[in-house]
Structure formats: C-alpha cells, structure tokens
Amino acid sequence: MIPYPLSTGASCGDPNYFSFNCNTTSRQVSFIAPSGTYRVASIDPDTRTFLIQVNDKGNLRLNHSLPFDSTIPRNFSSEISTDEVEIVWKPPREPICNSSAYCNGWSHSTCKSARDGKRRCLCTFSYRWDGAMLKCRKEKWVTLLLIIGITSVSILCAISSVYIWHRNIAKRQENRKIDQRNRAQRMLNGEIHVQALIDLSEFKEEDEKGIDVPFFDLESILIATNNFSNENKLGEGGYGPVYKGKLPNGQEIAVKRLSRVSSQGLQEFKNEVAWRLWTDKKVLDIMDETLQDTCIANQFVKCVNIGLLCVQENPGDRPTMMNVIKMFDIETVNLPTPKRPAFFIGRDQSKATSSDQPESNNVLTNTLEGR
Known part of the structure; x- marks a missing residue:
C-alpha cells in the first residue's frame, strides 16, 4: 500500500502522481520514469521520499513536469553493485x-x-x-x-470597568457635594426666613407694643440649638421642626424653625403664641407688663377669648360681627371656648376630641390678680 498522493491508478491517489505500478502477485511497487521502470525499495511519507534501485544511476531521467525530483544518490553497500536513488515528491494540492x-x-x-x-x-x-x-x-x-x-x-x-468605577465615585462625590450645598442653601433660606420674621425692623410700632414676646438674633438661636442639630430636634410642628435650645443663662427653650415652604407669617406666629398661653392658662402673660397695673384682667381675658374665637380654623365656628358686638356689650356673657387657630395644618377641627379643647376660663366671671 502506497501513501497519498502517490497513485497506481485513476481511482487511487492524486492523478498528478500516477507514476507507480503495483504487481498484485508479488506485491512489488515500481516507479515509472521516462528512462525506465525501477523497483521501489522503500517509501517514507513523513519526509515525502522513496528509494528506487537503479543499475546505472547515470541513465536515470525524470519527467520534470511531474512533481518528482531526485536527491544525491547513495550506495548502501559496497558489496552490492545496485545503486539506490532517493526521490522526493512535492506537496500535493487539494x-x-x-x-x-x-x-x-x-x-x-x-x-x-x-x-x-x-x-x-x-x-x-x-x-x-x-x-x-x-x-x-x-x-x-x-x-x-x-x-x-x-x-x-x-x-x-478592564479599562471601561475602571473608568465607570472612577466615574461613579466622582459622581457620588459630586452628588454628595451638591446635597451638602443644597442642605446649606436650605438652611440659609430657612435662616433668612427666620431672620426676616424676627427682625425688629419688620415689626410695625403697633406690633412691638401689641405683644410682649422676647426676641433673639439669629446667631443666638443657632448657638442655643447647636445649629439646629438633629440631637436637639424635639419633633415636627405645623410649619416646621421644633428644636430644644439652651440660652447662655442656662434657661431651656423650644425653637420652631419655619420650613422653606412655610407660609406662616407674623400674624399667624402671634396667634400661635396667644393660643399656647391660652391653653397653658397664662393669658395675662400676653399683656404688656406696663399695662398690668391699669388693665382690668377680666376685660383683657374676654378680649383674648373673643379674638381666638374669630381666628378659628373652621369659618363656621367663627362668630359673626353681630355676635362679636353682643359679646362685648354684655358684661356677664359666658363665652364659648375657642378651638385651635387656623395655622394648625392637617387637623380637622370638627373631629377634635374634647380633650383637645381647653376648659372654659373662669376668669370671665372672677377677678384675676395681675402679676
């Protein structure tokens, strides 16, 4: 058996290498050249070579149009007169x-x-x-x-991952800076809002005389509340959070910080102060100290009572002008207990329990001693 592409027939190997004959009886392979037929001694498919035996190497002629070529002839035995010639074949096409x-x-x-x-x-x-x-x-x-x-x-x-990682870190840092700036801006806006509220120049002369409430500058409030720190936060009020504070003299105070969206103005603020003093049964604290010696306590309490009735959240609970006139004309009238003013957001006053309503002030019929 001879290896591909060497061929012994039209149906065997590559037709370009059809230069071999195989004797089926003796199983001897021969190489056919223009100078004659030569016995093939061996075939090495790894080196694409085979050896042929020639009597006279000088008479060997090959067809150069075929893919065969001879190498240097070798004599394997000095005792044998027959020469062997190595023939190499070129690599075949497909x-x-x-x-x-x-x-x-x-x-x-x-x-x-x-x-x-x-x-x-x-x-x-x-x-x-x-x-x-x-x-x-x-x-x-x-x-x-x-x-x-x-x-x-x-x-x-890898580069994209590193880039995205660095970009996310930079974005988080930028968002953190933006958030800090926004918080600082919100704090500044709140401080400006509070400053505008407590600035004495915003009060008219009658406002300054109408309520005896101590005022503090913004710096004092920030020091007292530790810059409105969360540790000092007591809760949420109708118009913003409430913070615990301590004045330089050691007195503890509660400070309401109006939110940025708060619409509470000076009038609502005074209503809230009046309501707190009313519910704490300290109505006379609303009075200017310089008037306590000449003011009739019952009449003052009556005025505050009627005033709170007129600012109740539910308009249906407010007295008409005719009823207000009657309240002032009748000295011994038993006035109804007012409900919370309108500045309390989100509370349905019609559903308020009796525990939310302060008891009727007996000072309307009894004489109160001024402080």
Whole structure:
C-alpha cells in the first residue's frame, strides 16, 4: 500500500502522481520514469521520499513536469553493485473530487471548482490547505486575530470597568457635594426666613407694643440649638421642626424653625403664641407688663377669648360681627371656648376630641390678680 498522493491508478491517489505500478502477485511497487521502470525499495511519507534501485544511476531521467525530483544518490553497500536513488515528491494540492461526499474524509473542506478548472476539496473560510500535513489547517492569522481580539476586548472591559468605577465615585462625590450645598442653601433660606420674621425692623410700632414676646438674633438661636442639630430636634410642628435650645443663662427653650415652604407669617406666629398661653392658662402673660397695673384682667381675658374665637380654623365656628358686638356689650356673657387657630395644618377641627379643647376660663366671671 502506497501513501497519498502517490497513485497506481485513476481511482487511487492524486492523478498528478500516477507514476507507480503495483504487481498484485508479488506485491512489488515500481516507479515509472521516462528512462525506465525501477523497483521501489522503500517509501517514507513523513519526509515525502522513496528509494528506487537503479543499475546505472547515470541513465536515470525524470519527467520534470511531474512533481518528482531526485536527491544525491547513495550506495548502501559496497558489496552490492545496485545503486539506490532517493526521490522526493512535492506537496500535493487539494484532493480532486467529483462530489461533496468525496470531501467528507477531508475535514473543513468542500467540493468546489479550483483555479486550474478542476473540482477540488477546497478548505473552508479561515482554513488553509497544508500539503505536507495533507489537511486543512486553521490559518495562523485567524488564531492571532482571535488572540488579539480577546486580549483587546479584555483590556477594553478592564479599562471601561475602571473608568465607570472612577466615574461613579466622582459622581457620588459630586452628588454628595451638591446635597451638602443644597442642605446649606436650605438652611440659609430657612435662616433668612427666620431672620426676616424676627427682625425688629419688620415689626410695625403697633406690633412691638401689641405683644410682649422676647426676641433673639439669629446667631443666638443657632448657638442655643447647636445649629439646629438633629440631637436637639424635639419633633415636627405645623410649619416646621421644633428644636430644644439652651440660652447662655442656662434657661431651656423650644425653637420652631419655619420650613422653606412655610407660609406662616407674623400674624399667624402671634396667634400661635396667644393660643399656647391660652391653653397653658397664662393669658395675662400676653399683656404688656406696663399695662398690668391699669388693665382690668377680666376685660383683657374676654378680649383674648373673643379674638381666638374669630381666628378659628373652621369659618363656621367663627362668630359673626353681630355676635362679636353682643359679646362685648354684655358684661356677664359666658363665652364659648375657642378651638385651635387656623395655622394648625392637617387637623380637622370638627373631629377634635374634647380633650383637645381647653376648659372654659373662669376668669370671665372672677377677678384675676395681675402679676
């Protein structure tokens, strides 16, 4: 048996290598050349060579149109007069085929027309025919391209990951700075709002005389509440959070910080102060100290009572002007207990329990001692 592409017939091997004859009786292979037929001593498919025996090596002639060539002749034994000549064959082209089924034995190939006009088992894309190995081999540039591509994608993914990581960190830091600036701006706006409220220049002369409430500058309030720290926060009021504070003299105070969206103004603030003093039964604290010696306590309490009735949240609970006049005209009238003023947000006064309503002040019929 001789290896491919050497051929002993039209149906064996490659037709271009049809230069051999096989004696089926003696199983002797012969090489046919223009100078004669020579016995083949051995065939080495790894080196693509075979040895032929010649009587006179000078008479050996080869057909140079065929893929065979001779090497340096060798004499293996001085006792034998027969010379052996080594013949090498060139790597073959793709196998000739007449149907796709013939190429099934050749991996990664398909039967197509070649440049020489013959149908051959041509290698598929990214594969190249290797005549020495007699098979279709993956082209090195494809492997190299895959390695470069995978490496490039890996590097790109690593760079992208690092970039996204740094960008997210920078974005979080920027968002943190923006949040801090927003908090500082909200605090500044709140402080400006509070400052506008407590600034004495905003009070009219009658406002300053109408209620005896101590005023503090913004710096004192910030010091007392530790810059409105969360540790000092007591809860949420109708118009903003309430903070615990301590004055330099050690007195503890509660400070309401109006929220930015708060619509509470000076009038509502005075209503709230009046309501707190009313519910704490300290109505006379509303009075200016300079008037306590000349003011009639019952009449003062009556005025506060009527005033709180007129600012109740539910308009239906407020007295008419005619009723207000009657309240002032009748000295011994038992006035109703007022409900909370309108500045309390989100409370349905019609559903308030009796515990939310302060008891009627008996000072309307009894004489109160001024302080």
